[in-house]
Amino acid sequence: MTTTTESPEKRTMPTAVRSVLVFLLIYGFLVGVSLLESGIKVMGQDTQESLFQGVSNPIAGLFVGILGTVLVQSSSASTSVIVGLVGTGALGVDAAVPMIMGANIGTTVTNTLVSLGSMRQSEEFKRAFAAATVHDFFNVIAVSILLPVELITGWLSSAAEAISDELVGTAGSEWKSPIKRWVKEPVGWVQDIYEDIGLEMNALGTIMVITGLVVVLLALTFITKNMKQLVADRVERSLNAVLGSGGGTVAMLLGLIITVSVQSSSITTSIMIPLAAAGVVSLRNIYPVTLGANVGTTITALLAALAASKPEALTVGLVHTIFNVTGILLLYPITRIREIPVRLAQGLAEIAVTRQALAVTYVVTVFLIVPLAGVAIFR
Template sequence: MSVTTHIPEDHVPEHQRAQVAQGPNWMKWLQIAGLVYLLLVAVSLIGGGFKLAAGDQAKELFAFASNPVAGLVVGTVATALIQSSSTVTSIIVGLVAGGLPVGIAIPMVMGANIGTTITNTIVSLGHVRQGEEFRRAFSAATVHDFFNLICVVIFLPLEIMFGLLEKMGAMASQWLVGGDSMSMNGFDFIKPLVKPPVKFLENTVLGGLPEAVAGTLMIALGIVTIFMVITLIGKLLKSLMVGKAKQILHSAVGRGPVSGIASGTVITVLVQSSSTTTSLVVPLAGSGVFSLRQIYPFTLGANIGTCITALLAATAVTGANAIFALQVALVHLIYNVLGVVVVYGIPWLREIPLVAAQRLADATVQNKLYAVAYIGLVFFVVPLLLIGGSNLMGI
């Protein structure tokens, strides 16, 4: 005789009920594997679509963004609107695979870094009714913004004048693939996996359409797929990795800034989203348990960790442009690592984001209009003014 014990649903803890409702973990990992595959297909779709639509005219098509400030603004505004730097950098990798010059893509990648910071600023607005808590939460959110703005102020002129990041990225990609096309090397196994669905779409579903229309549809489908895939991966990883993230944070307590940067990097790699990492620390800082100075290095780690998505996307690209796709993904990584080394490494530079974030938070607590003005100016108005100004100056 079998005895079954019935536990009333009310007695099951909420987190266990949620776990049962969402299915077992292995199912989620399987879903993530499928989504990563879709991400690679989507990047390949954008590359293929861009080649089809633009042909040899890719450079001319993006002539408007050959002004680096325009590229920066495109990256900033696009990321602020869709709130995912991983999505934007993956799309950029796809476009480079389709022929977008790396020099035009680099300022866009820098812009993605700025645009992504809007998410944690929005999260900090949730503390608005608690004066002191809001001050701490808002400064914890904007310290990341100011850091990224300083990085652009330092590295964009260096890029315009000397092509610093482009050269470093080229060297790193050559070193990684031995100066050959990536399709000749270790990533060759990706091609047979990714190409069939792209070719199927190109030859059958979109086969009867003019090349320009088919290419544009492929790009649009690729962008929508990347956006959906990264959103879903983020949701799944958040639920799967919360325990691991806790462990990492517990181990970083009281260990200093390098440990903070490392834990921010690892958690961002695990959840595949810098805005998740930087938003997580907003309530931690808001409660006053962590100081702004303790939170700061953690948010910088998020900048480094988020580069993994573009690197992953670059593995989907094959053919002549594969090396350029890898180059732009590596530029993203080099830029963020250099940013941390230079801005956080130089003591007086390190202080600027802290002071700026604290001053802005002080002003915002007095008058919330500062928050609105700040978000509007940094993410939308100033970028547009910069485009106008740089066009007038003929940059």
């Protein structure tokens, strides 16, 4: 065996080609959302009603949102699907709002799982686990406050509806989205192919929904992957700039920009975990980055709403944004309130570091057992 000092050259796609690819993937994502919508519409009215009967209870909807997001490890994907379903008219805004909130909680599972990777080093694990769970606690507290408020007053959906009315028209009307026109052709081709092989009604609708889901998930996965490649150097540079001297609002803005760029809050929050574990960033500096990521990730649902044919889809996308912004306004500006998720995360990390099995139990319980039990009880 011989050794050499040469390192293999990296094969990288030219930026221009990758940018075109990302645009094509975004187009594919919008086609996927439209396929989903068309598939549901093809199904009969009875099937549509029975499909979403189980989530008419808001608590069940919340847990479905958590479970769905945990399953696909992406709130961008789950909220886009929810927006697509609202676009069909089969899922109402009222039922979709708790699901969107659930998606916000479910998305935190990814960075919590990443933090478990540091388990062998106690101190590193403590910092990593606290950095991951501060996101969990923030989202759970925000949902605990804003879901009851929404159920009682309908404030979030009313505010989103008001904005949506201004932008695309009133609820119940048909919105002539330009994006919808661009994606109409490929959706028609897919439908024709399935019809040619003899599928109709529920079978046709089901296969179109499945195709739509696969296209949405694949497109989002590759958008995220390629965007990460495109902006990795920028992310690195800005993280260094902010970590060196910034905090608070600046860190929040950075979290937002990175997440909008890569279309994934999980990427943003997961990047922060090794930094927390290494002690490069403190928990209090990571916290605002994750909050920025919460807001940034809502861009995907808004994008998905562009391919929907009902203004309600945009309303739900806006609910996601308003919910996260309101959460920040409620829980971040006042120091004593801001400290609550931080202290809870630190407390949990202290326990987790001494009894590591509890950390795993926490993840399984919060992200699987409780939502499954919740769906079983409340549906």
